[in-house]
Amino acid sequence: MESIINPIVYERADPWVYRHSDGYYYFTGSVPGYQSIELRRGKSLNDLRDGDTKTIWQAHESGNQSQLIWAPEIHFIDGKWYIYFAASNDEEVRDRTRHHRMFVLENTSEDPFTGTWEEKGQVVTAFESFSLDATTFQHQGKLYYVWAQLDPIVPGNSNLYLSEMSNPWTLTGKQILLSIPEYDWEKIGFMVNEGPAVIKRNGKIFITYSGSATDENYAMGLLWADENENLLDPYAWHKSAEPVFASSEKNHQYGPGHNSFTVLPTGEDVLVYHARPKKNDFADPLNNPDRHARAQVFTWNEAGFPVFGEPIADELGKE
DSSP: OOOOOSSSSTEEEEEEEOOOSOOOOEEEOOTTSSSEEEEEESSGGGGGTSSSEEEEEOSSSSSTSSSSEEEEEEEEETTTTEEEEEESSSOOOSSSSSEEEEEEEEEEESSSSOOOOEEEOOOOOOOOOOEEEEEEEEEEEEEEEEEEEETTSSSBEEEEEEEEEETEEEEEEEEEEOOOOSSSOOOSOOOOOEEEEEETTTTEEEEEEEEESSSTTTTEEEEEEEEEEEOOOOGGOOEEESSBOOOBBTOOOOOOEEOOOOOOOSSSSEEEEEEEESSOSSSSSSGGGOHHHHHHHOOOOTTTTOOOOOOOOOOOOOO
């Protein structure tokens, strides 16, 4: 197999990779400065670093989509392209009204590098508060939405929620609380559950997520449910008490997380994530642009659960 040369893209936190039926890997991630959404593509993961690149959306001059454009994800749903992202109306003030909300772009073109990206508006949840890091997945004919949000009655910064969707920008029915920061590893610096990503394998729905502050303490956790359960029943979901992917002192990879999943042409599953090459030395780690996008193949154990191992050293991944 061809080696994956890490980082696959420099200075792109919150990396999202989707391999489409046209043979391209499509990539989105948070762009330093947080004022635009960039789309990349390549025929291999290594091609993403220097492959086709296009800025497909710019932040508004004012209003609730004008600041801190975070964590865009590209999805292909029912023949159309969608990008989910979070945006704020203030660069510094973060209170009840000035903070992130979640938004959607749609492109009906067969090629997402062409056509028009139309703003479909805010994804409205059961209550108005800080919300971000949305992802979607389809299961048994239904479309689901998973995201992170602050609940004013739950201590901490963000929890994970799940809801069904009536279309790719509208929630329908009840939303359930999936996970709150409860273990020590989820509460270092900040009490955080965020950055969910979904993979379906071995009769289960797995949701990875990230916890703690975005420095070297950032790490990944795991939720899962049986594929035949009612996914909107909170009792259907289970949670690992320990992180499943964390910093590696040996390999000089710190704060791995906010991951996505893709596959190689040969069928192996790939974990895509960001990590820092050293411990954070900025007062605010979000202002440190050294979170680079990385990728590595992972395996599954006899019980059907993912085995991520530890973040590999640069340029040592195998494709």
